Amino acid sequence: MELENRISNKALTVWKISGLIGSSITWIICIAIFTLTVFFEWTYWVFGGVVILSIIQSYLTIFLMPSVKWKRWRYEVRNTEIDIQSGIFVIKRTLIPMIRVQHVETKQGPLLRKYDLASVEISTAATMHVIPALDLAEADELRHYISRMASVEEEDV
Amino acid sequence: MSEPKRLHPVAVLLNILKSIKELVVPFVLVIVIPGRNEGIPGWVQPLAISVIVLFLIIHAFLQWLRFTYRMEDGEFRIESGVFVRKKRYIKLDRIHSIDISQGIIQRIFRLVKVNIETAGGTQADAVLSAIGKRDAGRINAFISTEKNKTAIDVPEMEKDRHSRHEGAVEASSVYKQTLPQLVAMAATSGAVGVFLSGAIAFISQFDEIIPFDRIFKNYEAFIGMGTIILTAFAIVGLLAVYVLATVSMVMKYASFTVMKTGEELIISRGLLEKRQLTIPIHKIQGIRVIENLVRKPLGFATVYLEYAGGSVEDKESLTIMLFPFIKKKLLQAKLGEMLPAYQTISEMTPIPKRALSRYVFRKAVFIIPIIGVLSWFFKPWGFLSLILFPLGIFWAYMEYKDAAWNIDGDLLLLSHRLFSKQTLIMQRSRIQAICYKRSWFQSRKGLATISASIKSGVHARIGLVMDVEEEDCRTIESWYLPKKTVDSR
Missing domain, CATH: 2.30.29.30 (Pleckstrin-homology domain (PH domain)/Phosphotyrosine-binding domain (PTB))
Structure with a gap:
């Protein structure tokens, strides 16, 4: 017994945009870490880890979650x-x-x-x-x- | 009783004390912490302080002068305020509870403080800080008779049903907690934890003032005596705290009595600070039965009332005990006397056997990493953490065993356990919303987590059962659907 009404199609776009905003903040942090790494000659492992996490986050919040969420709603x-x-x-x-x-x-x-x-x-x-x-x-x-x-x-x- | 009345003049004193209490922090910040200022002449500080104190006294007096209360047109009316005049009119049938308490100052002058509360807020809706006992009694009587009048006037389903109940048990029933019971309750209450953390916080505040270093330097020899004596001291200390916590709890709930008079429950308790709470029965939102780790094996439980009154400011007004310490077997009989609407004798429906693995899984998910980390980093003692594993499984089993639900007429019962077992008894007409959730793992097994919320204080009290048969969720949902409420009208 599925329910009848779905929420607006445009919600998908809105959620994707807010996902984009969220992940852009993470990417800014990534860039900051990258500059720090270059300047202070840290190991690149930290930067690499953060980049991988950011990629995962971007994928989840921009692509996967909005569509799953929309389908469920x-x-x-x-x-x-x-x-x-x-x-x-x-x-x-x-x-x-x-x-x-x-x-x-x-x-x-x-x-x-x-x-x-x-x-x-x-x-x-x-x-x-x-x-x-x-x-x-x-x-x-x-x-x-x-x-x-x-x-x-x-x-x- | 419609002419405006003032509080007892002692209220002036109470007002002063209250504003002093509110001013302590800014006072310390402004005057004590900066210390002596070179530039300002010495007489400025005392002058400033005396001006402030004078202002406080005048303000308190004016507050008292301007504060009047009266009851007319089915409303409780308060007018107050010195600079901003406030008029607060509370409809009598909106009142959720009347809380009468007696602090030390009120006790000296043989007065009482009355809090009148409507559905939850950050502060009590009407506070009469000092009035004569007789006046309080009159207010109480007036409000309850007025309310009974409206209950008969308005043939509302809720009230109607209740007044019929009351008709059957007109003679007021009484529940008293004896002293030995209270001691047993206090001893098994776990108040020690609160007390202990309070004590530690208190001591750590004085860390810098009391020269612990110096004291302990002198006692170095004493410390050298070895761990056994130190442990003994620690145990004695803990025991002392435990006894203290128990005693304070007993004093708080001394002579605990619940009385049922017609439409209302009157709960009174306390030795030093006496409190009496009056709750109209039709404002009660639900009943919560808690069996904690110690009491459950002994077969005892604590029963709380959930009601929408109470204020955030006054924490004690948020959790109301109905029966502090009661034998589980006697519970239903007593409940039948006090609140027949909440009596239920039918068995709880357990959750299906296949849910057990879900409970074990949920515990394992966080216990295994802990064991892993401890065993890896703290060899060989870390291996002791393996004990956690059977403990966790046992815990999961207990949780599984205590998870159950039941529908009995208009009642929904949901019980689950984290440490203590909580059973929430709710009337259909009081449940605000029901929801059920299922994760991927749950839907694979045809299970779901069901929860129901009722209004309690400012927020919600949520009853929930994890891993109920999905079919049962449907049953509960269709029971909840308001078609029957419509029918009965």
Whole structure:
């Protein structure tokens, strides 16, 4: 029983870009180590090790993880509950009944804004759940829908 | 009781003490640490200090003068503030707990401090730092009668069901912890660890002030006497700390009593600092049963209440004991008396046998490298670390054995073990979210980790069981789906 909705295609691009930003920082560190190695005549083993780690990190964060993550990410918002599936190596399924939802938020960072995306944050009294990178219109609609469904049934914390 | 009231004048003193406490750090930073400044005349410092103290006293007095509380229109209303006037109105049926405590100053003047808390926050929502005992009693009574009124007015599912329960057991039941039980509880509590680390931290603070070097130089001969005597001293020292920790724990929980009166639980305890906590039963989020390493083999457990009140500032308000030390066999009967909604007698469902290898694997993953490193670098003594291996397997086995779940009517029970065994008993209507995870290894065996969270204090309390049959996760999920909640309305 796979869930119906996927998150936006563009999320893949956004994740790849943020992976790129993350690994570029590592590469800057690599260059710094390289200059230090040249100047102080350290052994090149350190530099080599860091380069290999950076290559692995770049591959994982730019290519492998975004696509696996995107494939895993599914969600379904029904009348009475929200069902979320996420994860890369560990697949996680979360079930939140509508009556537990306290409030819903949509959020947009600079990167998400550029691609006209938004993430939806669903808070219960005790926990917070995020659906990342939906199309802005879809996110807004979802927010309205959830808050409408959640307010149907009033209950104490 | 709707006319505005002030606190007892002792509150002025308490206000002063509180601001002094808050000012200690900046005071030390500004005045003590810079020491004597050459440029400034000698009279400036005393003048500055006396001005500050005078200001504190006036401020404390004004604070007291401006602080009033009253109860009207089903709300508890507080108005306060010297420069910024604050009005805080708390709806009575939003109140999660009333905490009445007595510090030393309150004790001298025969007063009490009342904390009124709504769902978790960083600080208590309303603090009446010093009022007469009779006033506190009146507030308590007023709030609970007011709440009962609303409970009848509003035919809310939750309250309705509970009031029916209460109707059946109108006579309030009482649970008392006897002194021997308390001593046994304190002795097996593991508070020693906290106490010990506290003591070490305390001593290390004075490391520079107390001339340990000089003391120990004189005792060099004494140290020369050999390891046996030193060990003996260490053991005596540890024993002393242990006894101290136990005694302080006993004092903290002395005369522990839980009373059930209609809609509320009243928990009172303490010898030097008395505390009394009133919790409306329908605000309780769940029950947590902890069996620690020592108590479990003896068949005893500690039971905590999970509730959404409590404040981060006051750590003790976050964990509320319901039964500090109770025989596991008697637990369900007692629970049935106090909180019938949480009583369950059916057996827990264990996790499948094939999960055992997962538990062993998880332990092996970090034990084998440790053994490897120790054996390699610390030959030959490092080989002793091989003992860790059977220990780890035994530990894994215990974890496996204690992992279980159960659904009983409206209750979900999840239990797992790290060191202590934790069993979380939750009502369906209190669970905020359920999730289950499976890693690649788990899905190959058809297992999953299930967890459920309830609100506790400011954050969540999470119950979880690792390596449950995947089918069972589905069962729990479909049990949780709110279709039945809708039906019952």
